Amino acid sequence: MPELPEVETTRRFLVPALEGRTITAVSIRRLRMVRRQARPGDFADRVIGCRIEQIDRHGKFLLAKLSTDVTWVTHLGMSGSVRLAVAGDPEDPHTNVVIRLDDATECRMVDPRTFGFVAAFLPDEMAAGSLAGLGPDALDDLPTTAVLRARMEGRAVPIKPLLLDQAFLAGLGNIYADEVLFRSGIAPSRRAGSLERDEVKRLRGAIRPILEAGLRHGGTSLDDLAYLLPDGRAGDYLSRLMVYGREDRPCRRCGTPIRRAVLRQRSTFWCPECQA
Ligand SMILES: [Zn+2]
Numbered sequence: 001m002p003e004l005p006e007v008e009t010t011r012r013f014l015v016p017a018l019e020g021r022t023i024t025a026v027s028i029r030r031l032r033m034v035r036r037q038a039r040p041g042d043f044a045d046r047v048i049g050c051r052i053e054q055i056d057r058h059g060k061f062l063l064a065k066l067s068t069d070v071t072w073v074t075h076l077g078m079s080g081s082v083r084l085a086v087a088g089d090p091e092d093p094h095t096n097v098v099i100r101l102d103d104a105t106e107c108r109m110v111d112p113r114t115f116g117f118v119a120a121f122l123p124d125e126m127a128a129g130s131l132a133g134l135g136p137d138a139l140d141d142l143p144t145t146a147v148l149r150a151r152m153e154g155r156a157v158p159i160k161p162l163l164l165d166q167a168f169l170a171g172l173g174n175i176y177a178d179e180v181l182f183r184s185g186i187a188p189s190r191r192a193g194s195l196e197r198d199e200v201k202r203l204r205g206a207i208r209p210i211l212e213a214g215l216r217h218g219g220t221s222l223d224d225l226a227y228l229l230p231d232g233r234a235g236d237y238l239s240r241l242m243v244y245g246r247e248d249r250p251c252r253r254c255g256t257p258i259r260r261a262v263l264r265q266r267s268t269f270w271c272p273e274c275q276a
Contacts, residue, residue: 001078001079001173001174001175001226001227002060002076002080002081002173002219002227003060003171003172003173003174003175003176003214003219003220004057004059004060004137004138004139004170004171004172004173004176004211004214005176005211005215005219005220005235005237006076006081006214006219006220006227006235007057007059007060007061007062007076007171008057008139008215009215009218009219009229009235010062010076010081010082010229010230011055011056011057011062013082013084013229013230013231014055014062014082014107014230015055017105017107017230018055018064018101018105018107019053019054019055020051020052020053021051021052021101021102021103021105022049022050022051022052022101022102023047023048023049023050023051023052023066023099023100023101023102024048024049024100024101024102025048025098025099025100026043026044026047026048026097026098026099026100027097027098027100028040028043028044028096028097029095029096029097029098030096030097030114032096032114032117033096033097033109033111033114033116033117033118034117034118034119035117036073036117036119036129037119037120042120043118043119045120046068046120046122047066047070047072047099047120050066050067050068050070051066051067052064052065052066052067052072052101053066053067057137058131058134058137059135059137059138059166059170059171060075060076060166060170060171060173061073061074061075061131061134062074062075062076063131066120069122069123070120070121070122071120071121071123071126072118072119072120073117073118073119073120073121073126073131074109074116074117074118075116075117076109076111076116076227077111077113077114077115077116077117078113078115078116078226079111079112079113079115079116079224079226079227080109080110080111080115080226080227081109081110081111081226081227081228081229081230082107082108082109082230083095083107083108083110083228083230083231083232084105084106084107084108084230084231085105085106085108086104086105086106087100087104087105087106088104089106091108092108092110093110093112094110094111094112095108095109095110096109096110096111096114097109097118112226113226133166133167134166134167134170135165135166135167135168135169135170136169136170137170137171138169138170138171138172138207138211139171139207139208139211139212142169142204142207142208143169143204144204145197145200145201145204148200148203148204149195149197149200151168152192152193152195152200153193154193155191155192155193156191156192156193157191157192158188158189158190158191158192158263158264159181159186159188159189159190159191159192159195159203160178160181160188160189160263160264160266160268161263161264161266162192163177163180163181164177164266169207171211172207174244174266174267174268175220175241175244175245176210176211176214178243178244178268178269178270179210179241179242179243179244180203180206180207180210181203181206181270181275182242182243182270182271182274182275183206183209183210183242184199184202184203184205184206185199185202185274185275185276186199186202186203186275186276187270187272187275187276188263188268188270188275189261189263213237213240214235214237217235217236217237217240218233218234218235218236218237219235219237220235220237220238220241221234221235221236221238222238222245242271243258243269243270243271244269245269246258246269247259247260247269248260251271251273251274253271253274254271254273254274256271256272256273256274258270258271259271259272
């Protein structure tokens with residue numbers, strides 16, 4: 001389940017390979033991958049012949065600005081990743097979208113579960129779609145402690161699902177939210193509105209270091225290897241995780257067994273000793 005560090009790692013690979021290039025061909029092998037488009041043919045129609053001007057990211061969305069007013073949007077969903085290859089190279093299984101550039105580079109989207117998607121949106125579609133409801137980016141646009149606390153005030157929702165709410169903060173998913181809460185010493189089930197000012201400050205202070213550590217290690221490739229870097233290597237942040245995926249194993253800080261519970265349908269890992 002690629003989150004901000006995996007998507008940002010992917011973006012940094014794509015920038016030198018794609019920016020300034022022109023899209024010459026598109027192949028959609030699974031129509032489901034363009035389901036956000038009003039007509040399936042819109043994607044190819046809108047991107048072929050366009051130059052890729054700039055590749056940005058907001059939360060978990062990759063946003064490629066094209067030479068027209070179209071934005072090519074990519075979301076990796078639960079199991080998606082992007083591979084860079086040259087036309088003619090063997091394809092990985094589950095290669096569902098292939099975008100060919102004028103230098104024969106291919107940007108391939110691999111997504112076994114097809115929860116990801118690509119779309120080519122016009123400005124009015126960008127303004128009306130799910131992107132418009134995204135909160136500030138957790139890495140590039142992290143709100144101040146005061147702003148975060150004001151947005152948590154009076155809220156009964158546990159802090160963990162609030163951190164996953166992309167309208168609250170864009171980019172955190174299940175892995176990094178658990179790691180952020182461990183680093184800040186806050187139990188995932190705490191009501192958001194109950195956090196004191198110094199706790200919100202610790203929480204805010206944990207977000208960037210955790211995301212940057214994930215980035216330094218190329219993101220987190222789980223055992224299923226669904227997420228890989230665009231050059232096919234695995235991200236190795238998995239071995240650095242403090243709580244996620246470590247049920248019953250000793251806390252790296254205090255030795256207490258890490259606990260797991262399902263909170264709002266998501267697996268949640270925490271140390272009952274280090275997090276209050
Ligand atoms: Zn502990």
